[in-house]
Amino acid sequence: MCEHARSTKGPSEEELPQALHHVRVFTQIRTLFGQLQQAIKAPLEHTPAQVAEVTSILANAKLMKEEWSQFVAFRDSKYTRNLVAHDPNFTMLLLCWKAGQRSPIHDHARSSGWVKVLDGTMRERRFNTQEGAGLVQFADGLARVGDVAYIHDNIGLHDLGATEDGPGVTLHVYSPPYYYSNIYDLDGSKRLVSMMAATAPSRDVPPTPPGFSTTPPRSPLTPLSLAAAGSRSIGELVSILDSVSRSPEEVVEAFNHTFVTAAEWRTFAHFSEVRFQRLLLFSNENYSLLMQTWLPGQATPPHDHHGSESWVRVIAGELTLTPFPEDGAPPAVKETRLTAESPTFHGEADFTRHTLGNRSNSFAVSLHLYSPPYTDLNYVAPEKEGEVNGEGDGLVQTASWPTADCCTIRCGVSNIKDLVRQIETVFQTETNEVTLADAVLEVLDSFVVSEADLERYWQQRGKHGQCLKLVETPTYNIVLNLWLPGQGSVVHDHDGSACYMKVVRGMMTDLCYAVNAESRILGIARTSRVREGQTFFMTKEGVHALRNASSTKPAITLHIYSKACHSCRWFSLAIDAKPVSVKSE
Secondary structure: OOHHHOOEOOOOOOOHHHHOOOOOOEOOHHHHHHHHHHHOOOOOOOOHHHHHHHHHHHHOEOOOHHHHHHHOOOOOOOOEEEEEEEEOOEEEEEEEEOOOOEOOEEOOOOOEEEEEEEEOOEEEEEEEEEOOOEEEEEEEEEEOOOOEEEEOOOOOEEEEEEOOOOOEEEEEEEEOOOOEEEEEOOOOOEEEEEOOOOOOOOEEOOOOOOOOOOOOOOOOOOOOOOOOOOOEOHHHHHHHHOOOOOOHHHHHHHHHOEOOOHHHHHHHOOOOOOOOEEEEEEEOOOOEEEEEEEOOOOEOOOEEOOOOEEEEEEEEOEEEEEEOOHHHOOOOOOOEEEEOOOOOEEEOOOOOOEEEEOOOOOOEEEEEEEEOOOOEEEEEEOOEEEEEEOOOOOEOOOOOOOOOOHHHOOOOEOOHHHHHHHHHHHHHHOOOHHHHHHHHHHHHHHEOOOHHHHHHHHHOHHHHOOEEEEEEOOOEEEEEEEEOOOOEOOEEOOOOOEEEEEEEEOEEEEEEEEEOOOOOEEEEEEEEEEEOOOEEEEOOOOOEEEEEOOOOOOEEEEEEEEOOOOEEEEEOOOOOOOOEEEEOO
């Protein structure tokens, strides 16, 4: 962007393996988010050292397109702002720009702002205000993939947009998060607009009157009286939540009478095949308002709300709330079916643990109000109990809102931690072998891993050998196999364990063998080439051998065994030879 913005660039693909030994390279959004949480604290004014630290973190972030593209949503009418992650001290957005689309000239409500270009070429102009002269441009520059820039109101105003050469995608971090900002005309006139949700269209609100406090203003659509209000939109509800003059009873009444059209909820809603989505619409010291979106079969784990009172309304589809009492006690509330016609469901602060999920064959959308704000929840899982952040570690996974083909939506699983979480959920929820296999293969299909991570794993080969054990549980284990060019395995089975495999790099040859009742090899039954990105399933009775199909390039495969596999039998191709049992190392 502009030279004074101290634009920096991360390492190139060719430099990446060497850079791993010298700088921190963050390849997943979740890892980047955690680093930003360590670096970004509460102050409104960040010191030059703090600005430089965040700039360096973003410059060293080598994010995979397979992961960030799940947040991409282009529109013909205007650029889009898509929420990626939220923390009390900052928010992370992905902005998508079609060729030629630009933002208006705007400020940032005295928040610090960082921008990293993920795709395309962006043009930024910067302005100062001069009395009697309106806005005066003082900088104009281009930013390309990898560039990072910093902006603050002390530096000036700016606008940003994709060039006419093609679309652009940019990652934005704002600290602290802000709900309102000013947009400017060249003559210096300005008006305040709401930024209450990342994907919401800008909504004009009246300018601040002289002498008025800096408290965010109310929407012009706020009804004169609740008694005569009837239904209202999400925007009106937010303005009521943000009003210190409203009593708790009035807020709940407003929530009960909020009517959300399909056109409005589609402005906010995103869906993910990986899990239900929790989208933060508004939060202050008294309330938090969330929209949750559900594809068929998605549900929460058993949980409570950590002392927050809650109200739930379904605005599309249907959901089922199931009590999950502690210690096997009889539930105080029966299972409840919630639809768009149902009244608001109210959970007291001590409401029992429960699950909420979509058992229907269509998608669902729900609106949730919490007081005090929803920041933590208690959840239970088999044989363990603990606390997790109520915003899913702050991350929001998104994909397009559903169409008739909504079940084909994919979201990338970009690191082993996320993969393990999802595999754990699959094994907890799926009891039928057929549906279990489908679910595990679905997770593997969505799994992608960066070159940087693979480089780290490959460097461990010399220390730990070809087979890296990543996860061990009684139910399943996960193994990463690292294959030298041309390297292969012996003919083997998995001692009664089913095997799910994905080729994450390279190409493998899979040789499946026919075996008689005496466990002697009869011959090759099938030969397959498994290419990078492909997955396959081996039954409990399967006997096979794997080989790296390339004589010049290494290969990496990921294996999930169900039940956990700790031994196998090696088979000989010699006539009348019997298999030998060996323990997996």
